[in-house]
Amino acid sequence: MAEKRTLKRFASVFLASSLIVGALAACSGKEGTSTAGNTSGESSDVIKIGANLELSGSVASYGSSIGQGAELAVEEINAAGGIDGKKIELVKVDNKSDNAEATNAAVKLATQEKVVAMIAPATSGNVIATTQIANQYKIPTVTASGTAPNVTENEDGSINEFVFRTCFIDPFQGIVAANFATKELGAKNVAIYADNASDYAKGLAASFKEQIEANGGTVVAEEAYVADDTDFNSTLTRIKSANPDFIFIPGYYEEVGLIVKQARELGIEAPLMGADGWDSPTLVELAGSEALNNTFITNHYSSQDPDETIQGFVKAFEGKNNESPNAFHALGYDTVYFIKDAIERADSTDGEAIQKALAETKDLSLITGTFSVDEKHNPVKSATVLEYVDGEQKFNSKVNP
Amino acid sequence: MKKSKAFWVYIIFALVIYTIVQVMISGGTLDLYYQNILIQMCINIMLAVSLHIVIGITGQFSIGHAGFMAVGAYFSAIATMNLGLPFFVALIIGAVAAGFAGLLVGIPTLRLKGDYLAIATLGFAEIIRIVFLNIDYVGGAAGMVVTNMTTWTFAFVGVVLTIFVIANFTNSRHGRGAIAIREDEIAADAMGINTTYYKVVAFTIGAIFAGLAGGIYSHNFFIIQPTTFNFLKSFDILIYVVLGGLGSLSGSVIAAIFLTIVSAYLSNFPETRMIIYSLVLILVMLYRPTGLMGTKEITHLFKFGKKGGSKV
Numbered sequence: 001m002a003e004k005r006t007l008k009r010f011a012s013v014f015l016a017s018s019l020i021v022g023a024l025a026a027c028s029g030k031e032g033t034s035t036a037g038n039t040s041g042e043s044s045d046v047i048k049i050g051a052n053l054e055l056s057g058s059v060a061s062y063g064s065s066i067g068q069g070a071e072l073a074v075e076e077i078n079a080a081g082g083i084d085g086k087k088i089e090l091v092k093v094d095n096k097s098d099n100a101e102a103t104n105a106a107v108k109l110a111t112q113e114k115v116v117a118m119i120a121p122a123t124s125g126n127v128i129a130t131t132q133i134a135n136q137y138k139i140p141t142v143t144a145s146g147t148a149p150n151v152t153e154n155e156d157g158s159i160n161e162f163v164f165r166t167c168f169i170d171p172f173q174g175i176v177a178a179n180f181a182t183k184e185l186g187a188k189n190v191a192i193y194a195d196n197a198s199d200y201a202k203g204l205a206a207s208f209k210e211q212i213e214a215n216g217g218t219v220v221a222e223e224a225y226v227a228d229d230t231d232f233n234s235t236l237t238r239i240k241s242a243n244p245d246f247i248f249i250p251g252y253y254e255e256v257g258l259i260v261k262q263a264r265e266l267g268i269e270a271p272l273m274g275a276d277g278w279d280s281p282t283l284v285e286l287a288g289s290e291a292l293n294n295t296f297i298t299n300h301y302s303s304q305d306p307d308e309t310i311q312g313f314v315k316a317f318e319g320k321n322n323e324s325p326n327a328f329h330a331l332g333y334d335t336v337y338f339i340k341d342a343i344e345r346a347d348s349t350d351g352e353a354i355q356k357a358l359a360e361t362k363d364l365s366l367i368t369g370t371f372s373v374d375e376k377h378n379p380v381k382s383a384t385v386l387e388y389v390d391g392e393q394k395f396n397s398k399v400n401p
Numbered sequence: 402m403k404k405s406k407a408f409w410v411y412i413i414f415a416l417v418i419y420t421i422v423q424v425m426i427s428g429g430t431l432d433l434y435y436q437n438i439l440i441q442m443c444i445n446i447m448l449a450v451s452l453h454i455v456i457g458i459t460g461q462f463s464i465g466h467a468g469f470m471a472v473g474a475y476f477s478a479i480a481t482m483n484l485g486l487p488f489f490v491a492l493i494i495g496a497v498a499a500g501f502a503g504l505l506v507g508i509p510t511l512r513l514k515g516d517y518l519a520i521a522t523l524g525f526a527e528i529i530r531i532v533f534l535n536i537d538y539v540g541g542a543a544g545m546v547v548t549n550m551t552t553w554t555f556a557f558v559g560v561v562l563t564i565f566v567i568a569n570f571t572n573s574r575h576g577r578g579a580i581a582i583r584e585d586e587i588a589a590d591a592m593g594i595n596t597t598y599y600k601v602v603a604f605t606i607g608a609i610f611a612g613l614a615g616g617i618y619s620h621n622f623f624i625i626q627p628t629t630f631n632f633l634k635s636f637d638i639l640i641y642v643v644l645g646g647l648g649s650l651s652g653s654v655i656a657a658i659f660l661t662i663v664s665a666y667l668s669n670f671p672e673t674r675m676i677i678y679s680l681v682l683i684l685v686m687l688y689r690p691t692g693l694m695g696t697k698e699i700t701h702l703f704k705f706g707k708k709g710g711s712k713v
Contacts, residue, residue, distance in 0.1 A: 055671040058628075094671030099544075099629055100622045104437055105668060111434040125544050128624045132549060148543060155546070197534060199543035 047083055047349055049074075049339060050091045050109030050118040050139075052130060057097025062122035062328050066144045067092055069332025070119060072320055077336070083343050088336075095121055099129040106130035110137040116349045117142070117339045120163070122328070124148035124200075127163070134162040138351035140358055142166060142339055144331040147173075147276075148199065152377040162351070164358050164377045166335045166368070170200055173275040173298045174207030176383045176399045177248060180296065182215040184385075184397070185271055187246035189220045191239045193259065195251035196224035204250035204275055220244050225255060232259050236266050245270050252277040257286025264291040276300060279327055279393075289391025298383045300327040301368040302395040305384065313367050327368070334366040369398075407700075415561050419554075426553060436553055440621055442661045443556035444614050447563045449641035449653040451610035454567050456639070457648040458576060459603040460583030461511065462519045466611055466638045468526030471630035473499040473612025474619035475539055478547045481620065483538075488550045492559075492616040499612020500605050502529070507604035511597060514586070526635055534627040544626030551621035559617055563610045568650060570606060579603050583648070644685055646692025651699035656692070 051070055054063025074090045082088060091113050095102040102121050109115045110133055118134065120127045120143035127146035134141035142164045143151060149169050152160050181187040190212055195201035209219055221242035223235045236259070239247065247263070247270055249256055256278050263272065264287075272295040279299055284292060303314050303324050313333065317325040325333075341364055342357035343349065361373045371381035385396040422439065425431045431439070448470065455463045477495030480486045486494070510521040539545050570576045578599040581589040590596050619625045641660060645652030663681055667674040685693065 053671075056675050092671055093668050094674055095668075096674075099624050099626060100441065100618070101668070103622045104434075104441070104665065107434045107437050108668065111432045125624055125626045125628075128544070128546060129622055132623050150543070150546070197542055199541055202541075 045086050046089045047086045047343065048089050048091055048113060048115040049336070050093065050113055050115035052093050052095055052102060052105040052109060052118060052121055054097040054122050054126065055092070055094040057095075059097045059123055062145060063095075063097070065326060065328035066119070066122055066332030066335070068321060069144075069317075069325065069329035069334075070336045072317055072329075073333045073336035073340075075320075076316070077340055083340055084347075088340070090336075091115060095126060097123070097126070099126055102126040102129040103133065106133040106141075110134075110139055115139065116343070116351070117354060119144060119332070119335050119339075120146060122146065124151050127151045131160045131163045135160060138162060138355070140164065140339070140342070140351060140354045142335050142358070144335040145328060148203070149378075159375075159377060162355050164338075164373065166331050166338055166366075166379060167300060168381060168383060169378050170203040171207035173383060174204040174209075174250070175211045176298045176385070177204075177273050177275065177296075178208045178211035178215060178217075180298070180385055180397075180399065181246045181248070181271075181273065182212065182217050185246060187244075187271075188217050189242075189244050190217055190246040190248060191221035191223070191242060191244035191270075192219060193221075193223045193225065193235070193239060193247060193249045195227055195255065197227040198251065200277065201250040201252075205248070208248050208250070225251070225259070227252070227255060229255060230258060232262050233266065236263050236268065239263075240266055240268050247272050249274050250277065253280040253283040253286070257283045260287040260295060261291050269294070271296060273297065276327060284388075284391045289388075292388040292391060295388045296396065297386050297388075297393075298399075299386055300384065301330045302384045302386050302393060303330075304393065304395040305398075306395070309365070310367055330367045334368050337366055338364065415557075419557050422553060422557075437621075438661065438665050439553060440551055440556045440617070441665075442658055443560045444618050444621070445638075445641060445657040445661050446560050446654050447610055447614035447617070448638045449645065449657040450563050450567055450650060451607045451614065452638050452642050453645075453648075453650055453653040454570065454579075454603050455607040456642050457646075457650070457653065458571055458583060459579040459600055460586075461600055461604065462515060463522040463604070463607075464519050464632070464635050464639055465506075465522030465524070465526030466607070467630040467632065467634035468522075468529040469499040469503055469608040469611035470615035470618065470634070470638075471526075471529050471533060471627070472502045472608075473615030474625050474630070475533055475545070475615075476612070477616030478545055478619045478625060479539065481550065482545065482547055488555070488620065491620075492555070492613055495616035495619075496609045496613040499615065500609035502612075503605040503608025504601065507601040507608075511600040511604060523632060523635070526630070526632060530627045530630050533630075540626075542627065544624045545619075546624050547619050547622075549621060549623060551617050556617055556621075559613055563613070564650070564654070567606065567610070570603075571650065575599060575602060640682065644682065644692055646689075646694035646696060648696035649692065649694035649698055652692055652694030652697075655694065655699070659693075 051067060053067050054060055074088045078087045093105040095105045109118055118139055118141040120130055120141045122145045124146040127143045140162050145167050146165055147167050147170045152163050192205050194205035221239045223239055249259055249272055256274055260272060274297050276299050278297045314325055342354050346353035346357035359373055363370055363372055369381035371379035374380050382398045382400045384398050386393045387396045452466045455461050473495035476498040477491040480491035480494045481488060506525045510518060513521055533539055534542055578594045581594055582596050582599055586596055641657045642653050645656030667677055
């Protein structure tokens with residue numbers, strides 16, 4: 001008897017839930033087809049740009065920052081009359097910071113939403129999960145922050161035709177840091193302390209080392225840590241005994257914060273330097289503002305850059321979001337303008353025409369620098385060097401490639 | 402006699418589903434988006450069912466299933482990308498490698514019970530992940546780029562094979578032994594059942610099909626990275642099994658289908674996606690504390706033959 005009742009209740013719950021799911025699926029299906037109907041007619045007055053971003057999951061802060069920047073850009077463009085009178089519609093899809101979901105999201109944008117162009121995910125691995133879809137459906141795809149070289153260039157040297165990026169690639173930051181160390185700081189004996197679990201850090205360390213040696217410096221110590229380590233004292237003591245006058249620490253803010261703190265506690269006074277992986281308020285909390293004095297990072301842009309257009313962007317962003325824009329906000333913003341510029345020059349919403357225009361981009365002036373696209377679909381642009389002074393990032397200089 | 406009739410009914414049922422979907426794909430009704438969701442559904446079903454044999458049938462609480470999936474994914478990817486072998490050979494290689502890993506882990510750890518086993522399997526999955534993270538041959542942290550080779554046919558055959566083998570295992574002498582272990586290990590031991598042997602067999606079969614699912618997974622999503630196979634992936638699979646009802650094969654299948662659809666649909670609402678997904682889980686568990694199906698099978702609801710319906 002009791003079992004029968006539970007069975008009944010189960011049946012009703014199950015039926016109800018399957019009905020709901022069915023109804024939802026039907027709705028979404030209808031939505032998809034109706035919008036598809038709209039955009040397939042060339043006369044539509046909306047240009048759809050998809051955004052396949054990490055809005056939840058482990059790197060949600062990157063994806064949602066890019067999304068916020070992109071939204072601001074879309075609002076501005078639409079307020080100014082859109083592209084040739086057509087308004088931009090940003091279609092945001094969450095990929096949960098997961099490769100498989102990134103593929104699903106890209107397929108969805110390509111087949112269901114029929115977008116004209118896509119903003120690709122924030123991290124390189126997730127971008128790679130979407131590149132084949134972009135090529136197959138001929139949808140120009142731009143990643144705001146996928147910095148790994150193999151995003152646009154395959155292992156066999158061929159180029160992913162429909163994939164572009166707004167950020168510089170990893171090795172470039174290593175080169176900038178090395179030039180800064182030898183030329184600005186006059187460093188001769190440098191040490192490298194890299195995150196061994198991250199390709200990003202390993203790539204930076206390799207290009208830094210190469211450039212330092214090309215500039216006539218010597219690497220006196222080369223050590224590694226692994227993400228999630230918390231005690232760095234023994235390795236730092238070894239580095240200290242090598243007596244470097246500059247230490248390069250490519251990695252992410254979680255560990256770097258502790259490394260900087262422990263290094264200063266051990267009495268290492270040499271300048272420390274990292275890259276855009278340091279860029280987080282958490283770094284200051286972990287390391288303490290005092291320990292961060294005399295440290296530098298390379299980054300995509302600085303909100304303190306005195307440049308007029310940058311200050312205009314900072315003000316507009318602060319007005320909308322009540323926070324100061326970080327590099328990801330700026331890159332997301334630029335990505336939309338990068339696509340917009342290409343659509344205008346192509347004078348078409350055809351994928352291949354936009355792709356051609358993107359590849360031909362020259363001297364486009366954006367927030368994160370003026371750039372041209374090279375034959376590997378990477379932008380040639382300047383990097384900004386920032387210095388930490390009492391826990392604040394201060395604009396130091398701009399370095400051109 | 403009756404049993405073999407039911408078997409043929411299932412086979413025909415599977416063929417009908419396959420044909421309908423295949424016709425819809427060739428006819429263009431199902432575009433790549435739906436195909437992708439279907440393939441993902443198949444992968445999730447295989448993972449859920451292969452964990453079901455370990456947790457639901459044998460009662461061994463393993464939370465390292467993503468580790469076996471990773472072994473299958475990487476070995477099959479190496480086979481196609483680096484060695485140039487055909488896809489189906491690669492899938493077999495991946496499954497065998499994962500099965501071997503299951504055997505290797507199972508023999509020492511299956512002497513443990515409950516929480517201890519859970520922690521040992523979790524540790525194993527992490528070891529696998531860290532090993533792949535540090536081997537440059539498979540791309541290290543950046544991951545391995547894999548060509549898309551998975552089709553609906555491969556995914557569906559994988560599912561049918563998985564369900565077929567595991568359902569038959571459950572109804573065999575071995576399966577009964579495994580169920581006895583789930584119900585009471587000491588009593589089973591006293592009755593002369595070789596508990597370690599049956600546990601290792603079930604564990605290895607689970608690992609083989611997780612490896613097969615991993616191979617299909619890696620060839621569908623263009624890139625595999627060690628971070629994909631972290632313990633959260635193991636928990637995803639665990640959720641399918643628990644939500645479906647511990648001990649119910651059809652429950653695992655239904656839960657995998659249900660959650661894949663929920664997840665795919667919710668990508669339209671990025672801001673509230675995880676909240677709704679979690680709410681769905683909480684609601685189901687509140688109303689169905691033993692999971693969607695409890696320990697019943699869907700075949701008990703639609704009885705074949707006159708009598709049937711005897712409880713497991």
